[in-house]
Amino acid sequence: MSFFKTLGEKPWLAQTGEIPLINNAEQTILKGKTALKFFLAVVGVIFFLFTVTFLSRTQFPDFMALSGEPWQPFTNPVQLWYNSVALLIGGIALQWAKVSAKENHLNRALAGIIVGIFFSLSFLIGQLLVWNQLYDLGYVLTSNPANSYFYLFTAVHGLHILGGLVALSKVTFQFIRKNSLTKLSAGISLCATYWHFLFVVWLLLFALLTSSPETYKTIAQLCGF
Amino acid sequence: MSYTAIADQPEGESHDPDTFITKYIYSQDHKVIAIQYTITAIVVGLVALVLSGLMRLQLGFPDTFSFIDPTNYYQFITMHGMIMVIYLLTALLLGGFGNYLIPLMVGARDMVFPFLNMLSFWFYFVSVLVLMASFFVTGGPTGAGWTLYPPQAILEGTPGSGWGIILMLISLTIFIIAFTMGGLNYVTTVLQARARGMSLMRMPLTIWGIFVATILGLLAFPALLVSAIMMLLDKIVGTSFFMPAVVSMGEQLNYSGGSPILFQHLFWFFGHPEVYIVALPAFGMVSDVLAVHARKNIFGYRMMVWAIVAIGGLSFIVWAHHMYVSGMNPYFGFFFATTTLIIAVPTALKVYNWVLTLYRGNIHLRPPMLFAIGFIFTFTHGGLTGLFLGNVVVDLPLSDTYFVVAHFHMVMGVSPIMVLFAAIYHWFPLVSGKHLNDKLSRLHFWITFLGTYAIYLPMHYLGFLGVPRRYYAMGDTDFIPASAQTLNANITVAALIVGLAQLIFIYNVIRSLSKGEKSEPNPWQATSLEWQTPDFPPKHGNWGKTLPVVYRWAYDFSVPGAKYDFIPQNVAQEDVEPEDLEREGLDQDGGDGEISSEGVESMGDKT
Numbered sequence: 001m002s003f004f005k006t007l008g009e010k011p012w013l014a015q016t017g018e019i020p021l022i023n024n025a026e027q028t029i030l031k032g033k034t035a036l037k038f039f040l041a042v043v044g045v046i047f048f049l050f051t052v053t054f055l056s057r058t059q060f061p062d063f064m065a066l067s068g069e070p071w072q073p074f075t076n077p078v079q080l081w082y083n084s085v086a087l088l089i090g091g092i093a094l095q096w097a098k099v100s101a102k103e104n105h106l107n108r109a110l111a112g113i114i115v116g117i118f119f120s121l122s123f124l125i126g127q128l129l130v131w132n133q134l135y136d137l138g139y140v141l142t143s144n145p146a147n148s149y150f151y152l153f154t155a156v157h158g159l160h161i162l163g164g165l166v167a168l169s170k171v172t173f174q175f176i177r178k179n180s181l182t183k184l185s186a187g188i189s190l191c192a193t194y195w196h197f198l199f200v201v202w203l204l205l206f207a208l209l210t211s212s213p214e215t216y217k218t219i220a221q222l223c224g225f
Numbered sequence: 226m227s228y229t230a231i232a233d234q235p236e237g238e239s240h241d242p243d244t245f246i247t248k249y250i251y252s253q254d255h256k257v258i259a260i261q262y263t264i265t266a267i268v269v270g271l272v273a274l275v276l277s278g279l280m281r282l283q284l285g286f287p288d289t290f291s292f293i294d295p296t297n298y299y300q301f302i303t304m305h306g307m308i309m310v311i312y313l314l315t316a317l318l319l320g321g322f323g324n325y326l327i328p329l330m331v332g333a334r335d336m337v338f339p340f341l342n343m344l345s346f347w348f349y350f351v352s353v354l355v356l357m358a359s360f361f362v363t364g365g366p367t368g369a370g371w372t373l374y375p376p377q378a379i380l381e382g383t384p385g386s387g388w389g390i391i392l393m394l395i396s397l398t399i400f401i402i403a404f405t406m407g408g409l410n411y412v413t414t415v416l417q418a419r420a421r422g423m424s425l426m427r428m429p430l431t432i433w434g435i436f437v438a439t440i441l442g443l444l445a446f447p448a449l450l451v452s453a454i455m456m457l458l459d460k461i462v463g464t465s466f467f468m469p470a471v472v473s474m475g476e477q478l479n480y481s482g483g484s485p486i487l488f489q490h491l492f493w494f495f496g497h498p499e500v501y502i503v504a505l506p507a508f509g510m511v512s513d514v515l516a517v518h519a520r521k522n523i524f525g526y527r528m529m530v531w532a533i534v535a536i537g538g539l540s541f542i543v544w545a546h547h548m549y550v551s552g553m554n555p556y557f558g559f560f561f562a563t564t565t566l567i568i569a570v571p572t573a574l575k576v577y578n579w580v581l582t583l584y585r586g587n588i589h590l591r592p593p594m595l596f597a598i599g600f601i602f603t604f605t606h607g608g609l610t611g612l613f614l615g616n617v618v619v620d621l622p623l624s625d626t627y628f629v630v631a632h633f634h635m636v637m638g639v640s641p642i643m644v645l646f647a648a649i650y651h652w653f654p655l656v657s658g659k660h661l662n663d664k665l666s667r668l669h670f671w672i673t674f675l676g677t678y679a680i681y682l683p684m685h686y687l688g689f690l691g692v693p694r695r696y697y698a699m700g701d702t703d704f705i706p707a708s709a710q711t712l713n714a715n716i717t718v719a720a721l722i723v724g725l726a727q728l729i730f731i732y733n734v735i736r737s738l739s740k741g742e743k744s745e746p747n748p749w750q751a752t753s754l755e756w757q758t759p760d761f762p763p764k765h766g767n768w769g770k771t772l773p774v775v776y777r778w779a780y781d782f783s784v785p786g787a788k789y790d791f792i793p794q795n796v797a798q799e800d801v802e803p804e805d806l807e808r809e810g811l812d813q814d815g816g817d818g819e820i821s822s823e824g825v826e827s828m829g830d831k832t
Contacts, residue, residue, distance in 0.1 A: 007534070030417050034417050038408075038413070039405075041444065053455070056484065
C-alpha cells in the first residue's frame with residue numbers, strides 16, 4: 001500500500017541521494033486522469049445516495065414497483081434494452097477512437113468519435129421515448145414514488161451523458177483548431193473512461209429500476225432498511 | 226539537471242492577463258481568484274453577522290423592536306446559519322485560502338485547470354446572488370432553520386416557504402457545482418503539480434488540511450445536492466420523496482408516504498463532514514502559524530497528518546449523532562455515540578501537539594499568534610462540550626437547547642474564525658506587501674477573544690436551565706427563572722460589541738492596503754515555499770523563470786548548527802549557512818536580530 005508507505009515517511013530526515021522527479025512528461029495526461037478519478041467518485045456518490053434513498057423508499061406501503069406483474073411497463077422493458085445497446089455501442093466506438101488516436105490513425109479516431117456521439121444521442125432520444133411511453137400509459141412523475149425515481153434517475157443519468165457530450169465536442173473542436181493528436185488522444189481517453197463508467201451506472205440503474213417488489217424487499221432486508 | 230515542469234510545457238497556455246478585465250475580473254490567476262472568493266465571502270459573512278445582531282436584539286430585549294416579528298426572526302436564524310457555514314466558512318477556507326496557498330505552498334505556477342478555477346468562482350458568485358435575491362422575493366427568504374427539514378420547510382406557515390426555499394435550494398445546488406469544480410482543481414494540483422522534491426509528507430500541514438477537507442467536500446456535498454434536488458421536486462412538482470401524507474391548514478395535501486427522516490440522514494451525511502470541511506483547513510493553518518511564530522518545528526508532524534486523515538475518514542460515520550431525538554434503533558445510537566467519541570482521540574491528539582509545539586518554543590506574540598493561541602482555547606472548550614453531547618443519554622435533555630448552540634458556535638463558529646483571522650494576519654503581508662497595524666490588530670483580538678467567551682460561556686448555563694433554541698420569545702415558563710433573561714440581555718450586549726469590533730478589522734485592512742507599513746519579503750521568517758517567491762508579493766506565474774526545488778520539510782526552525790533559526794524548504798543542505806561560532810552571542814545581523822529582540826520583548830510583556 002503506497003499510501004501507507006507515504007504516510008510512514010519521515011520528512012524531517014535530511015535529503016539523501018537524488019531528488020525524485022515528480023513532474024514528468026506524462027503529466028498532462030496524469031492531471032486529467034487524476035481529476036477524472038475524483039470526478040467519477042463524486043458522480044458515484046451521487047448515484048449511490050440516490051440509490052440508498054430509493055431502496056429505503058421501496059419499503060413504504062405506497063411504493064408500486066414498475067415491474068413484476070404482466071401489466072406493468074417494465075416487466076418486459078424492450079425499449080430499455082435497445083437504449084442500453086445504443087449506449088454500449090457508443091462506449092465501444094469511443095474506445096476504438098481512443099486506440100486509433102494512440103496509433104495515429106486520425107480518420108479512424110474521428111469516425112469513432114462520430115459513431116460514439118451518434119449512438120449516445122440515440123440513447124438519450126431512446127430514453128425520452130421511454131418517458132413518452134410511460135407518460136402515455138399514465139405513469140406520470142407524481143403518481144407514484146417509483147415513477148418519480150424512474151424519471152429522476154434517468155434524468156440525472158442523461159444529464160451526465162449530455163455533459164460528457166459537451167466535453168467530447170470540446171475535445172474534438174480543440175483538435176480541429178490546434179491539430180495536436182496527443183491532446184486529442186488524451187481527451188478521448190478520458191471521455192472513453194467516463195462513458196464506460198456511465199454505462200456501468202446505467203446497467204445498475206436499469207437492474208434496480210426494473211426489479212420486482214420481492215427483489216427490493218430482499219435487498220432492503222440485507223441493507224437493514 | 227534539467228526538467229520541464231507541467232506549467233513550463235509549451236502546450237500549457239500561460240493565460241497571461243493583459244487587460245483590466247482578464248486581470249481583475251475574469252482572471253485565471255489563482256491569487257486573484259482567491260481574493261475574489263475572500264472578498265465575496267467576507268461581504269456575505271457581514272450580512273450574516275448583521276442578521277445575528279438582529280436576532281440577539283430580539284432575544285436580549287424582547288418586545289422592544291417592533292420590526293422583528295416571529296417571521297423575520299426565523300428568516301434571520303436560517304440565513305445566518307446557512308451563510309456562515311457554507312457561503313462564508315467553506316468558501317473562505319477552501320475557495321479563498323485553498324486557492325491562494327495551494328499553488329504557492331506546493332511550488333506550482335497555478336492551479337492545474339485555471340479556467341475551471343475561474344468558473345468555480347463565478348458559479349460561487351452566482352450562488353451568492355441567488356441566495357441574496359431571496360431577501361427580495363415575495364414572502365422573503367426561507368425561515369426553515371439552516372437544516373431545512375421537511376415537511377415544514379416547504380409547507381405553508383413556514384416563513385419563505387414559497388420562493389424563499391426554492392431560491393435557497395437552487396443556490397445550494399449552484400454552490401455545490403462551484404465547489405466541485407474548485408475541489409477537483411485543489412486535489413489534482415496537490416497530487417500532480419507539486420514542485421520537484423515536494424513529497425506529500427513534506428507539504429505544510431495547511432496543505433494537508435485543505436487537501437483532506439477538499440476530498441471530504443467532494444464526497445459529502447453530493448448528499449446535500451441529492452437532497453436539494455429531491456426537495457425541489459417535492460416542492461415544485463409535487464413528488465413525495467420526503468413528504469409524508471400531510472394535513473396542512475385543515476386541508477389534505479397531495480403528498481403521501483415519503484420519509485422526512487430520510488432527508489435528515491442525507492442532510493447530516495453532508496452536515497457532519499461539513500464540520501470537518503471547515504475544521505481541517507483551520508487545523509492545518511493554525512499548525513503552520515503556531516510553528517512559525519514559536520520558531521519551532523510542529524510537534525509530531527506525522528501524527529498530525531495521520532490525525533487529519535483519520536478525522537477525515539471518521540467524519541463520515543458519525544452523522545446520526547445529530548439525530549438522537551429523531552428516533553432510531555437504539556443500537557444505531559450506541560454505534561454513532563461510539564464513533565463520535567472515537568473521533569475525539571485524533572482531535573485531542575492535535576490539541577496536545579499544538580500545545581507541545583508551544584512548549585519551550587521561542588514564542589512571538591504577534592497578532593497571528595494571538596489568534597492561533599486563542600483558537601486552542603476556544604476549540605478545546607467547544608470540543609469538550611462535544612464529548613457531552615456525543616452521548617445519547619446526555620444529548621436527549623440537552624438537545625435543541627442553548628447548550629448545543631453554545632457548543633457548535635465555540636467549535637465550528639468561533640474556532641475557525643479565530644484561525645481565519647490568524648491566517649489573514651499571517652498571510653496579509655504576502656498578499657498585499659503591507660503590514661497591518663499592530664495596535665489595531667491586538668485590540669481586535671482581545672475584544673473578539675474575550676467577547677466570544679462573554680457570549681458563549683453564559684449560553685451553556687442557559688442550556689442547562691433548559692432554554693430552548695430557535696424560540697422567538699420565551700414567554701412565561703415555570704422552569705426557567707426570570708434571571709435567565711438578564712443573562713440573555715448580557716449576551717446580546719457582548720454580541721453587539723464583538724460584532725462592532727469586526728469593523729476595527731475591516732478598517733485595519735482597508736487602511737493598511739494604502740497606508741500600511743511596507744513589508745519586507747518573508748517578514749515572519751517562515752520556511753514554507755509561499756514566502757520564497759522571487760517577487761514579493763508573488764506575481765502572475767509565482768516563480769519567475771524556474772520552479773523551486775524542495776530539499777526539506779516545512780518545519781526546519783531553530784535547527785542546531787545553522788546560522789538562522791529557519792531554513793526555507795528550497796535551500797539545499799550545502800547552502801545552509803553554518804552557525805558563526807566566533808561571533809556567538811554578538812548577533813549583529815539585521816533582520817533576524819530585530820525579530821528576536823521583539824520576540825523577547827513580547828514574551829517579557831506576558832510573563
